[in-house]
Each structure stands twice: as structure tokens, then as C-alpha cells.
Amino acid sequence: MKTYQAVTEAVLQELREITGAAHVKTAPHILQSYSEDESGMLAHRQAEVVVFPGTAEEISRIMKLANRRRIPVTPRGAGTGVCGGVVPVYGGIVVSMERLNRILEVRENGLYLVAEAGVRTADIQAAARAKGLLYAGDPCSSDSCFIGGNLATNAGGNKAVRYGTTRQQVYAVEAVLPTGEITQFGSVLKKCSTGFCLEQLLIGSEGILGIITKVILKLVPLPPYRFDGLIIFSSLEQAVSLVPKLMQSAVNPTSVEFMDKKFVRRAVQYCRVPLPHWQDAYYVIVTLEAFCSEELARMTETLVALGETCGAVDMVKADERVWKVRRNCLESTRELSRESTSEDLVVPLLQIGNCLHTLMKKAATYSFEAFCLAHAGDGNLHFQLLRGDLPAAVWQAEVADFRKFAYPFVYRSGGRLSGEHGIGCKRVAYMEAYTDPVELAVMKKIKNALDPHGILNPGKVLREE
Ligand SMILES: Cc1cc2nc3c(=O)[nH]c(=O)nc-3n(C[C@H](O)[C@H](O)[C@H](O)COP(=O)(O)OP(=O)(O)OC[C@H]3O[C@@H](n4cnc5c(N)ncnc54)[C@H](O)[C@@H]3O)c2cc1C
Structure with a gap:
């Protein structure tokens, strides 16, 4: 298990020198709200400081400082994630992408768009549409989420059946690596057989392998x-x-x-x-x-x-x-229950009927309320489980029992824990339990190689060794 250092006054002073004092916040209400997302999971430990850098260079300097001081860093987009990806498990620095919010180029004849990571997804869609083109990434949260968060979670959404998830919409990614180097993975190429496809490694890595600062996105003709x-x-x-x-x-x-x-x-x-x-x-x-x-x-x-x-x-x-x-x-189920949890299971298309039927039937045997919807064309099943008035112990035992049935069933059917929301800190234990041990070991080796001090978004996706 890694040990981390606290954010001291000296660290705050260095952060102020990097971004300017106005962009370093420690007010308690800011620390609290930037320690939460839409999962409703409370921060295990709150952020000690929230920083709002304006450039990749500033983020690079923050990462170098954090490495030197062994301080955990949590990258944060718009905080619309639903699995605790931005909850700072070990405290430390939250790096908000809000100020990297410019669309830099819309190249109609090249069919691509360049944007900083803190641009709202809806603004990217609108910029493409204004040129008669389509950016096909379309999560239901597009009015509020950021494009960097979409890449980090490999967001799906309404158009994924025809166009694929976010990873199919990306040519290249600029990122700050955990040790502070700035790099671009990928290029505006229709094909490439030149080494590893590292942009795809960053996509879906939930902010544990690098902080995405800029993206080059594919555009397609907009069907009229x-x-x-x-x-x-x-x-x-x-x-x-x-x-x-x-x-x-x-x-x-x-x-x-x-x-x-x-x-x-x-x-x-x-x-x-x-x-x-x-x-x-x-x-x-x-x-x-x-x-x-x-x-x-x-x-x-x-x-x-x-x-x-x-x-x-x-x-x-x-x-x-x-x-x-x-x-x-x-949203419609939120006011029915003070506590709820959601599942984001994904199964092969051939299995969708069988899985929906079996899991809905199983969910109906519990005293919690279960609602189900599916991005059915891409095999992604969302179950929303509501606690209602159930005593905490009954609620926890029933949810655990449902998962004990559902997860092995889904894996036997060729499926996985998450189709689009990710693992965050919510599903780390299940990731450990259900992922093939060799696959899990490869993921941990990659994480350790890129982030030797384990400071970038620790406690997410992979269990700390
Ligand atoms: C009402 C509602 C509807 C939703 N609908 C969908 C849907 O249809 N499809 C879908 O896939 N999801 C959906 N979501 C979930 C969520 O909106 C997506 O996961 C979205 O991609 C998160 O983007 P964000 O900017 O809010 O990221 P955040 O919540 O801020 O962060 C999510 C994760 O990405 C990491 N991260 C964020 N920015 C960066 C960056 N620049 N570099 C590296 N890591 C980063 C964070 O550390 C964290 O692990 C929905 C959520 C809500 C509340």
C-alpha cells in the first residue's frame, strides 16, 4: 500500500506559483463539492485543495510537484460520473479541467475537431452541427459533461449503436502523464500500424494513466x-x-x-x-x-x-x-428514495433477451424496487435499485445478494461489469474479483510503469497493492 503526504502550506504556495493564487481553492464548501460526483458516494477523504490550471504546462508542473511530494492527484471533468471516479479516496489535489474550455479548430474538409478537455460535449456537438457535420459521441449527460471525461470513461450514449462509443470518435489525445511529461498519442490518420495504439490505452482509463488535456475528434457527414x-x-x-x-x-x-x-x-x-x-x-x-x-x-x-x-x-x-x-x-427515480445504486452491465447482443429476462425476474424477488432500461442495441443494461424505506442492513444485504447472482451470470454470458460508466472506486472490489487474473496483472503492470509512485487517481479501477 502506498503512503501519501498531506498538502502543506508550502505545497499550496507552490501551486499558487504555478496557476496563480486565484486558481487555488481551499474553502470548505469547494473542497466538499469537488469531492463528489453523481454516484452519491461520499468522499472517503475530501480534497485538500482544488486547482484550476489553464494549460497543459501548468498541469505538467502540478504532476511533477505531486510526484516529488508524494501527493495524490484526482483529475476532474464536470463531475457527472456515476461511479465515484472523482472522489478523492486519499485526499490530496483535485485538478479541475474547467478552464481548459476552448474549441481550437473545426476542420470541415479534414473532418476533425480539436478541443481542450474541459469543453462541454454539447458545445462540441453544436460546433460540428454548425458546419453540417456530426460529432457522434452523445451521452445523455452531454449538456453538462466534458469531452475529457467522456474519453476518460469511454462514454457511450444514444448513438453508440451506429457510430460506436467515444473511443471510436477519437484520432488523437494530448495528455500529461503521471510523471509530468506532456505527449500526444495518435494522429489524424485513417490507418496506422506504427507501434502501440496508446491513445486507446488512455481512453477508458478513468484518469489513472494520464490527464487528458486536448483531443482531436472525428467528425462525419450529418445525415439530413x-x-x-x-x-x-x-x-x-x-x-x-x-x-x-x-x-x-x-x-x-x-x-x-x-x-x-x-x-x-x-x-x-x-x-x-x-x-x-x-x-x-x-x-x-x-x-x-x-x-x-x-x-x-x-x-x-x-x-x-x-x-x-x-x-x-x-x-x-x-x-x-x-x-x-x-x-x-x-432523474425520475431520485425523489423516490434517499439512497439508490445503479448497475451498468454489458452483455453480447445475442444474450440481451436472456439476460434482461433473467435479471429482471431475479430483481423482482427482493424488497428493494428495481427499474430497468437498456441501450439495447449495444447490449448495455442499466438497473436502478432503490432503497426506499428499507433498513440499511436489509438494503445492503439484498444489493450484495443481487450482485452475487448477477455478476457471475453476466460473466458466464460473456459480459462485463460496466458498459459505459466505468469502475471508479465503486466497483474496484468487483473488478478484482471478476477480472481474469492475468488480465488484471497486465493492467497493474501498465499502471505501475506509467505511475511509479501511484499518485494519479489512486483507489480507482485497480486495487492499490
Ligand atoms: C443524468 C446522467 C446521464 C448520463 N448518461 C450517460 C450516458 O448516456 N452514457 C455514458 O456513458 N455516461 C452517462 N452518464 C455518466 C457521465 O456523464 C459520463 O461518465 C461522463 O463521461 C463523465 O464526464 P465528466 O466530465 O462529468 O467526468 P467526471 O465525472 O468529472 O470524471 C469521470 C472520470 O474521468 C476522469 N477524468 C475526467 N476528466 C479527465 C481528464 N481530462 N483526464 C483524465 N481523466 C479525467 C475522472 O478522474 C473520473 O475518473 C450520465 C450521467 C448522468 C448524471
Whole structure:
């Protein structure tokens, strides 16, 4: 186990010299709010100081200082993560990316965009759209999360079925390594067989292998024609049977989202927008995109035919109200319970029906309330478990029991613990328990090679040795 040093007045003074005094904060309310994210996990230990650097060079100097003094550093984007990735387990310095917030270049003819890591994802999407192009990364939190956080977690979202997750949208990454060197991994190349693909190593590493400071993102032509359909089912089996059929068809959907009956009911009530059959139905929301109206008409016909084959009770055009309900699922359960936890399981597409069915049936045997939705087109199942009025001991025992069933089941099905949210500090013990020992050992060797003093985001992803 590594030992870390406290942030002393001398360290604060050095930080002020690096970033300017105005960008070094120690007020208690700031330390608290920058020690939390959307997971609701309390900081094991709070940040001792929050620093707001303005350049990669300043971050490099902070990392060199932290190495010299053996102080842990937690990189922080917008704090919308849901697995405690920014919770500073061992205190130390929180490095906020808020001031690295410039879009540096949108190159239409080269189909790429260069941005600093603290730019809001929605601003990147808008900058691309303004040029008639698409940045295809689209997490539901895009109005608030940062692009650097998206890379660090390999965020998924609404368009991942057609375009892939964040890692498929990236040409290159500039980062400050744990020991303070600034480097760029990757380049604006369609292909490259020149050594390791290190930009992909940083993507999804949750801030434990480097601090991402700048990104070069892929843009694609924006399909001008779009159809959103809401396909409504009375049974779970029928609803999930649509997913593999859609994926095998020639429609190449952009999104395929599933909501169970409880989420439909709850989110509709929360948003106050009554949708068809909302009291008692499973929803599948499908987005289709095309470059000409004939192509879109053909895709829509196929979708309708597949919906009929699978026994849909109704099919309607999905307007903004449907997406509002989908986007507010998580939020809609918040006021029902003071405590909740979410699962982010991912399984092969072939297994999605079986896994949804088995895990929803299992979840229904407990006294906690369970809601389920899925990015069904990419095999990603979200379970939201609510404590409600349960005594703490019952709640903890039941959640542990559910996981004891669900995790081995998912791994036997070829799945993994997290499809898009990451491990953070929330799932470290499970990561240790369920990852192949050789794979885990390789990850730890890489971490130790890049971060010999273990100061960058310790307590996340991998258990400290
Ligand atoms: C309502 C809601 C909806 C959501 N929907 C989705 C969704 O559809 N898909 C999805 O994938 N996620 C979703 N999320 C989760 C979250 O928004 C994503 O994980 C997002 O990518 C986090 O970005 P952030 O800037 O907030 O990162 P943070 O929460 O600040 O950090 C997340 C992790 O990344 C690291 N990190 C952040 N910035 C950097 C950097 N520059 N360099 C290195 N490491 C860094 C942190 O140390 C931490 O480990 C949702 C969250 C909420 C609250």
C-alpha cells in the first residue's frame, strides 16, 4: 500500500506559483463539492485543495510537484460520473479541467475537431452541427459533461449503436502523464500500424494513466433525414425479440433504447407528458438516419414490418416528448428514495433477451424496487435499485445478494461489469474479483510503469497493492 503526504502550506504556495493564487481553492464548501460526483458516494477523504490550471504546462508542473511530494492527484471533468471516479479516496489535489474550455479548430474538409478537455460535449456537438457535420459521441449527460471525461470513461450514449462509443470518435489525445511529461498519442490518420495504439490505452482509463488535456475528434457527414419511432409492447419477450432482428436487418439503427414498464410509468409521471399505453407497456425507441428520403422511407418500412412481426401493440412517431421521458429516467427515480445504486452491465447482443429476462425476474424477488432500461442495441443494461424505506442492513444485504447472482451470470454470458460508466472506486472490489487474473496483472503492470509512485487517481479501477 502506498503512503501519501498531506498538502502543506508550502505545497499550496507552490501551486499558487504555478496557476496563480486565484486558481487555488481551499474553502470548505469547494473542497466538499469537488469531492463528489453523481454516484452519491461520499468522499472517503475530501480534497485538500482544488486547482484550476489553464494549460497543459501548468498541469505538467502540478504532476511533477505531486510526484516529488508524494501527493495524490484526482483529475476532474464536470463531475457527472456515476461511479465515484472523482472522489478523492486519499485526499490530496483535485485538478479541475474547467478552464481548459476552448474549441481550437473545426476542420470541415479534414473532418476533425480539436478541443481542450474541459469543453462541454454539447458545445462540441453544436460546433460540428454548425458546419453540417456530426460529432457522434452523445451521452445523455452531454449538456453538462466534458469531452475529457467522456474519453476518460469511454462514454457511450444514444448513438453508440451506429457510430460506436467515444473511443471510436477519437484520432488523437494530448495528455500529461503521471510523471509530468506532456505527449500526444495518435494522429489524424485513417490507418496506422506504427507501434502501440496508446491513445486507446488512455481512453477508458478513468484518469489513472494520464490527464487528458486536448483531443482531436472525428467528425462525419450529418445525415439530413431522421426518423424516431416508439415501438410499444405488452410483453418483455416480444420487446427484446425486436433487438436482434433490427440489428440483422439493413436499417443500421442509430439508437435502440429499451425501457421496462416501471421506468415508462415513473418517467412519464415525472415529466408529465402522457405517452401512448404508458400505464402498462414496454417501450423500444429506435432512431434511423439516412442521406436521402427514399432511403429513410425504406428503413422505416422495414422497422414497421419488424415491429409487427414481433407483436408490437402500437407504433408511433417518437417526438421530443419521448426522448424527454427517456432522458429523465434516472432523474425520475431520485425523489423516490434517499439512497439508490445503479448497475451498468454489458452483455453480447445475442444474450440481451436472456439476460434482461433473467435479471429482471431475479430483481423482482427482493424488497428493494428495481427499474430497468437498456441501450439495447449495444447490449448495455442499466438497473436502478432503490432503497426506499428499507433498513440499511436489509438494503445492503439484498444489493450484495443481487450482485452475487448477477455478476457471475453476466460473466458466464460473456459480459462485463460496466458498459459505459466505468469502475471508479465503486466497483474496484468487483473488478478484482471478476477480472481474469492475468488480465488484471497486465493492467497493474501498465499502471505501475506509467505511475511509479501511484499518485494519479489512486483507489480507482485497480486495487492499490
Ligand atoms: C443524468 C446522467 C446521464 C448520463 N448518461 C450517460 C450516458 O448516456 N452514457 C455514458 O456513458 N455516461 C452517462 N452518464 C455518466 C457521465 O456523464 C459520463 O461518465 C461522463 O463521461 C463523465 O464526464 P465528466 O466530465 O462529468 O467526468 P467526471 O465525472 O468529472 O470524471 C469521470 C472520470 O474521468 C476522469 N477524468 C475526467 N476528466 C479527465 C481528464 N481530462 N483526464 C483524465 N481523466 C479525467 C475522472 O478522474 C473520473 O475518473 C450520465 C450521467 C448522468 C448524471
